[in-house]
Amino acid sequence: MNYMPPALPADEADRQAQLDALRVLDTAPEPTFDDIVALAVAACDAPIALVSLIDRERQWFKARCGLDATETDRSISFCGHAIHQPTLFEVEDATADPRFAGNPLVTGAPHIRFYAGMPLQLSTGARIGTLCVIDRRPRRLAPEQRSALERLARVLAQMLELRRERLRAQEQAATLDALLDNMPMAVVVCDAAGELSHFSRLARAWHGVDPRRMPPEEWPRHFDLFESDGRRHLDVGRIPLLRAFRGEDVQGEEIVIKAAGQQARHVECFGDRITAPDGAPLGALVAMTDVTAVRRVHRALEAERRDLQTILDGTHAGTWRWNVQTGETVFNERWAEICGYALDELAPLTIDTWRRLAHPDDLRLSELALQAHFRGEAPYYDVTCRMRHKAGHWVWAQDRGRVYEWTADGEPLWMAGTHVDITPLKQAEAELRSSRARLEAIIDASRDVAMIATGLDGTIEVFNPGAERMLGYAAAELVGRATPEAFHLREEVEARGRELTDELGRPVEGFEVFVHAARSGRTETRDWTYVRRDGTHRDVRLSVSAVLDGSGKALGFLGVAVDQTEQRRAEREARLQAERFRGAFDSVPVGMALVDLDGRWMAVNDALCSKLGYTREELLALDFQTLTHPDDLHADLQKLTDLLAGRIDHYRMVKRYRRKNGEWLWTQLSVSLVRDEQGAPLHFVSQVLDITAERTARLALEASEARLHGLFALSPVGIVLVDRDSGRILDANLALVEQTGFGVDELRAMEMGALVAADAAAVQARMRSELAVHGRFGAYETTYRRMDGSTYPVRVQGTLVREADGREVIWQLVEDVSERQRMERLKSEFVSTVSHELRTPLTSIVGALGLLQSGVMGEVAGPSRELLDIAVDNGRRLTQLVNDLLDMERLAAGKVEYRIEAVDVSALLQRAAAGLREFAAPLEVEIAVCPQLQGEVRADAQRLEQVVLNLLSNACKHSARGGRVELCGEVLPGGDVVIDVIDHGTGIPAAFRPRIFEKFAQADQGDARARGGTGLGLAICRELVQGMGGAIGFESEEGAGTRFWVRLPGPASAQAGRTAPRRARVLVVEDDPAIQAMAALHLGGLAEVDAAGSVREALAAVRRARYDLLVLDLRLPDGDGTVVWETLHPAQPDLAVIVLSGYEVPRALASSVQAVVAKGEHAGAQLREAVERVLGREDAVRG
Incomplete structure (x- = not known):
């Protein structure tokens, strides 16, 4: 994983809790949030903007613009990094940032190159996510774009908190509705406009209908109101709710309700005006008690009193009774619960219990209300006060009561009332005031954006400072007096009205032109022309959406306009300049090009096409890097970097371009950078002057002198x-x-x-x-x-x-080479000494561990047994490493003595397979020996068996469970013997093949640790095989398996080698029969020539015969000829190679082989000369 997942913030638990408390995750899209990301896209000129919230395992997008995905894993999120800081987090080029270069969002869709995210920080300081913009090209935000993104993020954080508070207020309102509906009294409430806002369940039952659902003129058909005598109609001015709304005292007023189909109902009304803490009227409330039964049945007063107490105990209202003369009090359980106590925790109960819990600042107000009630000035004692909760905080309560029994002297004796917890209502009121204040502050602070809110009829209600600045009107001139038509270009409004009329099949005109989409719940964004107060015009981008209440009902409309006048003017000017530039660009005789920031040509003139020999279409499909001389590219790119960084404003340099015909064109290049109005780079302008003629001669001399001088002196x-x-x-x-x-x-x-x-x-x-x-x-x-x-x-x-x-x-x-030889001696001595010194204690350690494992010292069980098995296994591996090191040291020092004799190949293979089957069993790998081989090989039997066992163990380790390893042998026509070890495992990675016979070489370090091994086995095998006069090699295909082969001289070939000098042998690897015949004709007198037409045939030929020289073509039917080189060179580094090719030869290969011959008219003679030179040198070396 080549990217850095974001770490968890130190306050992650609290941060997550505050995010959860917002209750916004996995909610439906909301237009206000969609407007914010649209503003971010416009302000930052980015294709993608997101409101990203960092959840536990993901980042979820509340709003998005330019991206379909709704969430991604948190481990790959950029926003997970951004919330670690309170300021803007900006990544100019994700591909150059090690934290993100390999991030799937960078390497795949949406291909992030640029990211800027401003943390969404709540008022508590918690950073719950970001408002971010994303681009698919490297860039940097301009200062004004950064400022806009930061301000939008702050607005968004406040909107999220406002949304949370609005939900809470709605829930509290619903709770209050439920409470009122379940109270034993009928409750009727009106709002600040005098409109009925609540008609409780009991009130609806008494009236037979819900008056809110019908116009007032229909009320008399369902109910009527009378004075307490039940005969006289109640005047409108005497309706208790209207009186309370006017501020009159309504306490115990009795009226009669006669509803259709019901008996007359006597109700006692208690009403009051509802005001905000600052005295602003919020409406009125009347609670009605049915006293019909009281009127009818005085004899049942005591029974009804008990029933009433039972009802009160079943509600959430606390009740109290107080003996004013003795201080004795009686509270119900709910009264104590409101303050967080059980009733028995407050015993003994007296009036001091209440005084102790009441807020000191409210005691004076309560005393005044009591005295007013005692004096008859108020029919009820009615006070809103604060009570200390058991947890230490204050709760708001509404205490309401009256004296129901007096002493003979006219003094109050017993008093009773209710104690209702109104804390949620108080909190909702405060939160609503705070939310409104924050929203007004946001609107007033938006000076660069015009925000205009209207009522449903189009009358302007809000005209923010941004609108004043954009249109030149003061808010007071338009609010409550005009609609947005006043400052729109009339012709545009009429034209749009005609379009909508045709589209919708109904007349659409005036204010409806702007809000027709918003009325159906959609946000519409269009370009309009504003007419300022001074008559000048401004081009704007206007988004119009509906303003909804908690139930989704439209309250009005909001328009947000961004001034685009200057941008449009700049675009027109840019088009004119571009046209003028194009005329000069196409006519100048000097080569010219416009080049994008990635190096691709955006435009080229005819002069440049002519100089480079390409058509315009061909050149535009390329980039300048492709045609730039490699020796000039770094300097060119460095100067471009300096140009982009602002360190220079232009540059000149001499550089070479490759023409279409392959020739190099010397040029004088002049480059300047074009930037946009924010200073961001757009593209380069290049002038290319041909100086080939004067440079060619001078450079030839300079290059020759420089090479000789540098080589010689330095x-x-x-x-x-x-x-x-x-x-x-x-x-x-x-x-x-x-x-x-x-x-x-x-x-x-x-x-x-x-x-x-x-x-x-x-x-x-x-x-x-x-x-x-x-x-x-x-x-x-x-x-x-x-x-x-x-x-x-x-x-x-x-x-x-x-x-x-x-x-x-x-x-x-x-x-x-003195130092090299000394270091080699020191290394050899060090390896030898360390290996010898390790062998003795290792032998003791492994032996002791083996005794413990075998149970000689007692049974070892459980975790101890597992640890012992691990120690034994690793001890054996370390012993093998020491033995391998000693073998390599002896081989390198030439101290290994070979006992060359005739060895029965079949017996040796059977013995090796039998010895390794125990090793293969746990791996579930089958070792199969091919049919009996009748033949002998000249070798050291012990060393050859060591080689075969090593190759077999490697094959087993790299085979899948249930796999099969094949051990085969073959006697070649010349008497040599080839031994094959074949597995069907994972194969050898192409990149590792050149190093496969190096010391300590392992293809995958993690995989090697899992399978075991020292990385010395194959290096030892190669040394041993070559020491016995043989050759070793391999053939492999990734995913299909590997064949390792060992070729050794048989008795016949060994005898022939002693009796007669061996003629040189050449393998021509070429798929063209004509070239094969040409090579055989020219080389026949020099060596024995064999031919192979493919990579597979070449590898098979080298496995079956010894060659002194390979003539290698690079384009073969089944692959690249370099595969032959990469496979054979590690095992047979002394095998000479001449490349014969009609194509470009890779530089690394050309510098590693003995010669390179190009196919052409004189290829045969040149090949013969190269072969004579290589074979002659080999004979001289052998001589």
Whole structure:
């Protein structure tokens, strides 16, 4: 995973709890939130904007614009990173950021390159998500875009909290409705406008209907109201709710309700005006008690009193009785519950119990209300007060009561009443006031956006400062006086009205043109023209949506307009400038191009097409990097980087372009950067001047001189120039001076032979011979002499150069290998010493663990047994590693002695398979030995068995459970024997094949640990096989399995090798029969020639025969010829290879093989010359 999942914030539990408390997750889309993301898209010029909320395992999108997905996993979210900081989190290029480069949202849809997210921080400080914008190109937000995104995020956080409070207020209102509906009194409530807002269940039953559901003129058909005598109609002005609404005191007023189909009902009314804490009227409330039964049955008063007490006890209202003279009180259980207590916790109960719990600031108000009631000034004691809850906070209660018994002296004796918890109502009122204040502040603060709210009839109710600024009107000039038609271009409104009339089949005109979609629940966004107060016009983007109450009923409309005038003007000016630029662009004789930020040509003129030899369409399909010379590309890209970063405003450079015909075009390139009005880069403008003619000659000379000077003066390897005829040293570089201790002048006065140690004559003779035949020699290791008389080992190679005056000069590279040889000796000694020192204690440890495992010291069970098994297994693996290290050390030092004899191949294979079946059993792998092989091989039996066992164990480990490993042998026509170990497992990854025979090489480290192994086995196998005069190799296909093969000389081929010199053998890997015939014709006199027409045939041929040279084509029917090279070279690095190809040869391959011959008219002669040179050198080396 090459990306960084976001960490959890330190306050994650609290943050998640506050997100849950918002109750917004998995809710339906809401227009107000959709408007916010639309504003973010417009403000930041981004294709995608999201309201992203970070949930436990996901990020969920409350609103989205430009993206279909509703959520993603939190582990890949950008917003999960953004909530760790309170400020804007911006990622300019996700592909260049190690936290996100491999993120699935970057590498796949929606292909995020740019991200900017502003955390949504609640008033508590919790960051629950982000308002983010996303782009598919690298970029950076302009300062004003950052500011807009930050402000929208703050607005959005407040909207989420307002939404939560609105839900709470709605729930509390529903709770209050339910409470009122279940109270024993009928309750009637009107709002601040005097309209009926609540008619409780009991009130509806008494009236026979719900008056809110019908017009007032229909009420008399269903009920009528009378004075308490039941005969006189109640005047409208005497209706208790109307009196309470006017502010009159309605306490115990009795009226009669006569409903259709019911008996007359006497009710006692208690009403009051409802006001806000600041005194603003909110409506009125009247509670009605049916006193019909009281009137009818006074004798049943005591029974009814008991019934009433039972009813009160069953409600959520607390009740109380108070003996005013003694202080004795009686509370019901609900009275105590409202304050968080059980009733017995408050005992003994007196009036002091109430005083102790009441808020000190409310005691004076309560006392005044009591005295007013006692004096007869108020029919009821009615007070709203605060009571201390057991948990320590304050709850609001409505206490209402009256004196029902007086002393003989006229003093109050007993008083009773109700105690109702109104805390939710108080909280809802406060939250509603706060929400309204925040919303007004948001609207007033939006100075760059016009926000205009209207009633259902179109009358403007809100005209924010942004609208004042955009239109030039003061809010007071339009609010309550006009509709938005006043500042719209009349012609546009009429034209849109005609379109809608035709579309909807009904007349649409005036204000309806703007709100027809909003009335049906949709938000419409369109371009309009505003007419300012001064008569000037402004182009705006207007979004209109409905404003809904909690039940979804439309209360009015909201229009949000963004001024686009300057943007439109800039667009028109840009089009004019583009047209003028296009005229000059196409006519200038210098090559010109517009290039995008990714390097692709956006536009090219005819001059550039002509210079590069492409048509315009062909050139536009390419990028400049493809045609730029590799040596010039880095400098060009660096200057572009400086240009983008603002470090330079333009640049010039000499660079080369590849023409369509493959030739290089030298140019003088001039580049400048075009930016948008925010300073963001748009594209590059390039001018290309052809300077090929003057550069070609000068560069040829400069390049030659630079190469020679750099090679000679700066090379860390010693270089010496020797006159071939005289042997005198002509020149030497500083590296050779440092090696030998001689000064440059001293070296120039010497002959080359004076530097060569006396015991190196044989090597010198071979070098001269090779130079005479091939014009070059080496590399060879020999010994040179220092000025102080000491000698040191060197690695020497050279080539013959004919200078302009005809003199032949030998250029020799002289590398001091003293340190390398010393390090190799130290490494070998270290490995040998450590391995030997580890072997003794390991033997003891493994032996002791084995005894414990076998139960000699007693049974080991449970977890201890598991730990012991692990220790034994790892001890054996470490022992194997030490043994492998010792084997490698002996092989590298040439200390391994081989006992070469005739070995029965069949018996050896059977023995190896039997010895490894116990190892294969737990892996559920079958080892199958092919039918009996009658033949012998010349080898060391013990070493050969070691090789076969190693290959078998590898095959088992890389086979699937239930798999099969095949062990086969074959006697070749020449007497050699091939042993094959074949598995059907995962195969060898192509990238690993070149290193497969290296020490400690393992394809997958995690997989290797699971399967075991030291990474030395195959390296040891190769050394052992080559030490026995054989060859080893492999063939593999990923997902299909691997074949490892070992070829060793049989008795017949070994005898033939001793009696007669072996003729060189060449394998031509080429699928064209004509080329095969040409190669055989030219090479027949030099070597024995075989042919293979595919990769598969070539690998099979090398497995069955020993070759001195491969002639390799790179385009074969079943794959690339490089596969042959990559498969054979690790196992047989001494096998010479000549590439014969009509295509471009990879640089890495060309530098690794012995020669490269191009297919063409003279390919045959050139191939023969290359083969003569390679085979001649091989014979010289063997000689």
